[in-house]
Amino acid sequence: MKLQQQEREEERHSIAAAFSSIPLTQAKGPLTQPLAGAQVGSLASRSAGQAQRLARGISIVLSPAAIxxxxxxxxxxxxxxxxxxxxxxxxxxxxxxxxxxxxxxxxxxxxxxxxxxxxxxxxxxxxxxxxxxxxxxxxxxxxxxxxxxxxxxxxxxxxxxxxxxxxxxxxxWKISIHAAALAGAATVLTALYGLIFLPSFLLLVLVCWSRVVLGRHTLAQVVSGALLSIGLAVGVLLLIGF
The missing domain is CATH 1.10.287 (Helix Hairpins)
Structure with missing residues (x-):
C-alpha cells in the first residue's frame, strides 16, 4: 500500500512539473484576449500618430505660402x-x-x-x-x-x-484654402506648360488627405475648395484665350 501511494505521489508530481514547464506565451484562452486587445490598440494608436505627423508635414510643405x-x-x-x-x-x-x-x-x-x-x-x-x-x-x-x-x-x-x-x-462655411490654392496652381501650370505638370494634381490629393486627417476640414470642404479654384482658373484661361 505504501508503495502504491508513493507511486501515485510521484505521478502527481511529474504531471505538475510537466504543466509548470509550459511557457505562458503558449497559453490560449480568455486570459490572453485583453493582452492581444491592448497590443492591437497600441498599434492602432501608433499608426494614427504616424498618419498625423505625415499629414502635418504635407500640410506645411504644401501650404499656400509655400507653394x-x-x-x-x-x-x-x-x-x-x-x-x-x-x-x-x-x-x-x-x-x-x-x-x-x-x-x-x-x-x-x-x-x-x-x-x-x-x-x-x-x-x-x-x-x-x-x-x-x-x-x-x-x-x-x-x-x-x-x-x-x-x-x-x-x-x-x-x-x-x-x-x-x-x-x-x-x-x-469653412472651405479649404489649402485645396483651393494648390488646385489653382496646378491648373494654371498645366495650362501654361502642358501635360508635364499634370502630375501636380497628385499633390492636390495629398493636401486634401492631410487636411481631412488633421481634422481641419471635411471631405466636402476640401473637394469644394479644389473644384471652385479649378473651375475659375479654367474659365478665366478660356475667356482670355491664354
Whole structure:
C-alpha cells in the first residue's frame, strides 16, 4: 500500500512539473484576449500618430505660402525673353501674394487676433482674408502700372477673384484654402506648360488627405475648395484665350 501511494505521489508530481514547464506565451484562452486587445490598440494608436505627423508635414510643405514661391517663379519665367526682369517681377508679386499676408497672420497671432497660423477657427478668418484681398489688389495695380508679364497679371487677378469668393463662402462655411490654392496652381501650370505638370494634381490629393486627417476640414470642404479654384482658373484661361 505504501508503495502504491508513493507511486501515485510521484505521478502527481511529474504531471505538475510537466504543466509548470509550459511557457505562458503558449497559453490560449480568455486570459490572453485583453493582452492581444491592448497590443492591437497600441498599434492602432501608433499608426494614427504616424498618419498625423505625415499629414502635418504635407500640410506645411504644401501650404499656400509655400507653394506660392515656385508657382510665381514658374509663371514669371513663362515665355520670358529676359531672366532678371522676370525674377524682379516675381519677387514683387511674392511680396503682395505671400510675404505681406504671411506677416499679417503672424502679427495677428502675436496680438491674439487668431489662434494659430492655420486659421483653424472660421470666425477668425475674415480679417486676414480682407488684408489678403487688399494686398492682391494693390499688387495687381503695381503690375499693371509697371507693365509686368501678362502671365503674372493673370494669376494675381485670378487669385483676387478666388480669394473674394472664398471670403464670402467662409462667412458661412469653412472651405479649404489649402485645396483651393494648390488646385489653382496646378491648373494654371498645366495650362501654361502642358501635360508635364499634370502630375501636380497628385499633390492636390495629398493636401486634401492631410487636411481631412488633421481634422481641419471635411471631405466636402476640401473637394469644394479644389473644384471652385479649378473651375475659375479654367474659365478665366478660356475667356482670355491664354
Amino acid at each position: 506660392s514661391v515656385p508657382f510665381v517663379l514658374l509663371v514669371a519665367l513663362y515665355r520670358s525673353s529676359s531672366l532678371w526682369p522676370a525674377l524682379g517681377f516675381a519677387l514683387l508679386t511674392l511680396g503682395f501674394v505671400c510675404a505681406g499676408p504671411l506677416l499679417y497672420v503672424v502679427l495677428s497671432l502675436r496680438l491674439g487676433l487668431v489662434s494659430d497660423l492655420d486659421l483653424t477657427r472660421r470666425h477668425e478668418r475674415w480679417h486676414p482674408f480682407l488684408f489678403c484681398l487688399l494686398s492682391y489688389g494693390l499688387g495687381l495695380l503695381f503690375l499693371l502700372l509697371l507693365h509686368a508679364p501678362r502671365s503674372l497679371e493673370l494669376i494675381l487677378g485670378l487669385t483676387l477673384v478666388v480669394g473674394l469668393l472664398l471670403l464670402v463662402i467662409t462667412l458661412w
